[in-house]
Amino acid sequence: MADPHHASDAHDDYVRGSQEISEQVSTFHLFMNMAKYGSLAIAAALAFLVIWFMPHGSFFGGLITAVVMMVGGVWFLRPKSSH
Structure with a gap:
């Protein structure tokens, strides 16, 4: 059975600002990068196919458009340099 929880113990369980958040930060950055570059890949593939x-239309015209979109997108989506 689970341990009973008492109201007198509740104030010691959580202390604001004392928990390690490095895993949450790395997960957030991973998700944001996957969303950015995944959207770019979908847009380039859609432009290529259209x-x-x-x-x-032509295969090579679509390929050139997709490559230009990918190069430009990676250029604009790269992390900003911190001075």
């Missing part, structure tokens, strides 16, 4: 399959 340009390839449009009337009078």
Whole structure:
């Protein structure tokens, strides 16, 4: 059975600002990077497919567009340098 919880013990269980948050911070940064670069990859793939399959479109036109989008997106989404 679980230990009973008493109101007199509750004030010692949590102390504001004393918990280690490095795992939460790293998980947040991982999620943000996956969201940014995943969205970029989806946008580039969508542009590639639209340009390839449009009337009078071409594979190489779509490929060039996707590569330019990926290079530009990685350039703009990279972390800012801290001086």
